[in-house]
Amino acid sequence: MKKLLFVALDDTASQAIDMASLSPRSDRAEMSGGGPKLEIEPGKLPIFVATAATPSLLEALGGYKGRGFLVFPEPPQDAKLPQKLLESGIVLVPVRVESLATLAFSQTLKSLEYLFDEYSPEDFNLGSEDYFGEVRPGLFHRLFHAEGRHLKEAVLRMAHRVRSQRTKEGVAYILRLPANTALFALDEAIDVLEIAVPPEKPIYFAIRFDKSKDTPVRISALVATPEAATTDLQSRIDAQPTYLGKLSVVIEAFAYRDIDEKEMEKLCRENGLEPDDADRLYDLVYARSDETADLIRRLGSAMGQGEREALIAEKLAEGFIDVRVLEELANLFGLRADTILKRADEIKKKTAV
Incomplete structure (x- = not known):
C-alpha cells in the first residue's frame, strides 16, 4: 500500500488538512503561494486539495501527470472545468461545500484516509x-x-x-x-x-x-x-424517473437542512408529490431507521419470492409502509405488487374479525 501525501493547493486547503488530524502514516506538502514544482517521491500517492476550483487549477497542479487524486469543491466556478479535469487523468473527488469549506474538506480528507490507509x-x-x-x-x-x-x-x-x-x-x-x-x-x-x-x-x-x-x-x-x-434541486428532482425517486431527493434536501418544511411542501406540490408521502418517507428513512433497516435485511435474506411478498404484505397491512413504497420494493425485488396487495387485504380482514 502506497503512503498518502496530502498536498494543499491553497491556504484554506492547508487549514482543512490541519483540521482533519491525519495520522502519522500520512504525509503532507504545500503548493500554495506559487512555490517550486512539487516532486512526488516513489511510493507516495498524492491527494491534491483545492478549495477554490478556478480555471487556474490545472496550472496549480503543475502539469502533474502521474497517478493521484484531486479533492475539489462542487460545483467549481468555471462550468467547463469538470470536463477538463476528467481529461487530466487524475482521480476526482468532488466535495459538496456547505457553510464552512474547511470543515467539509477536513471530513472528506479524514474519510479518504480511513478508506485507503x-x-x-x-x-x-x-x-x-x-x-x-x-x-x-x-x-x-x-x-x-x-x-x-x-x-x-x-x-x-x-x-x-x-x-x-x-x-x-x-x-x-x-x-x-x-x-x-x-x-x-x-x-x-x-x-x-x-x-x-x-x-x-x-x-x-x-x-x-x-x-x-x-x-x-x-x-x-x-x-x-x-x-x-448539479446543485439545482429542481434538476435533480427532474432527473429521477420514479415518484419515489423524486420524493427521495426532496426529503434528503430537508434532512440535510438545505430546505425547510415550507419549502419541502412547496416543492412537493410543484412536482405532483404528496406532502404526506414526504412525511412518511422521512419517517421511514430517518426517524424509524432501525425498523426499516430490519425490514430490508429480512427481505434480502428471505427464502424465495413468497416469503418476500408475505413480509411486505405484513408491513403494508400494519401501515408501516404505503402503496408507493410497496411498488418500489416490488420493483427492487422483482415481485408482483397486485399479489402483495391481495395478501395485505387478507391480513387486514383476519385482524378485523
Missing part, C-alpha cells in the same frame, strides 16, 4: 485488497460518510445516500466498528449495503475493528459515477 493486521477485506487499483480516472468519485452509535442506523443512512446516486460505476465501502460487534450484525449490515448497489455493479468492502468497545460506528463509501452533480 491500512491500520492493523486484524483488518480484513472482502472484494479487492487494492482499492487504488479499482478507482479509475475519467469518473467522479463521491465520498459519503455515516456515523452513529447503532450499526443499523448508520447502515441505513449510508444505503439511502448511495441509492440516491442516479448512476454508479462501482462502490467501495469501509466499515470501522467497535471490537465487540457481533458477526451476525455485521452480516446483516453488509446485506443492506449490497442492496443499495445495482447487482451488475462492482462492490468492495473493507471491515476494520477498533480496539475500544465504545467507539461509534463509522462508514465511508466511495461512489464512482460518470456524471457531475
Whole structure:
C-alpha cells in the first residue's frame, strides 16, 4: 500500500488538512503561494486539495501527470472545468461545500484516509485488497460518510445516500466498528449495503475493528459515477424517473437542512408529490431507521419470492409502509405488487374479525 501525501493547493486547503488530524502514516506538502514544482517521491500517492476550483487549477497542479487524486469543491466556478479535469487523468473527488469549506474538506480528507490507509493486521477485506487499483480516472468519485452509535442506523443512512446516486460505476465501502460487534450484525449490515448497489455493479468492502468497545460506528463509501452533480434541486428532482425517486431527493434536501418544511411542501406540490408521502418517507428513512433497516435485511435474506411478498404484505397491512413504497420494493425485488396487495387485504380482514 502506497503512503498518502496530502498536498494543499491553497491556504484554506492547508487549514482543512490541519483540521482533519491525519495520522502519522500520512504525509503532507504545500503548493500554495506559487512555490517550486512539487516532486512526488516513489511510493507516495498524492491527494491534491483545492478549495477554490478556478480555471487556474490545472496550472496549480503543475502539469502533474502521474497517478493521484484531486479533492475539489462542487460545483467549481468555471462550468467547463469538470470536463477538463476528467481529461487530466487524475482521480476526482468532488466535495459538496456547505457553510464552512474547511470543515467539509477536513471530513472528506479524514474519510479518504480511513478508506485507503491500512491500520492493523486484524483488518480484513472482502472484494479487492487494492482499492487504488479499482478507482479509475475519467469518473467522479463521491465520498459519503455515516456515523452513529447503532450499526443499523448508520447502515441505513449510508444505503439511502448511495441509492440516491442516479448512476454508479462501482462502490467501495469501509466499515470501522467497535471490537465487540457481533458477526451476525455485521452480516446483516453488509446485506443492506449490497442492496443499495445495482447487482451488475462492482462492490468492495473493507471491515476494520477498533480496539475500544465504545467507539461509534463509522462508514465511508466511495461512489464512482460518470456524471457531475448539479446543485439545482429542481434538476435533480427532474432527473429521477420514479415518484419515489423524486420524493427521495426532496426529503434528503430537508434532512440535510438545505430546505425547510415550507419549502419541502412547496416543492412537493410543484412536482405532483404528496406532502404526506414526504412525511412518511422521512419517517421511514430517518426517524424509524432501525425498523426499516430490519425490514430490508429480512427481505434480502428471505427464502424465495413468497416469503418476500408475505413480509411486505405484513408491513403494508400494519401501515408501516404505503402503496408507493410497496411498488418500489416490488420493483427492487422483482415481485408482483397486485399479489402483495391481495395478501395485505387478507391480513387486514383476519385482524378485523
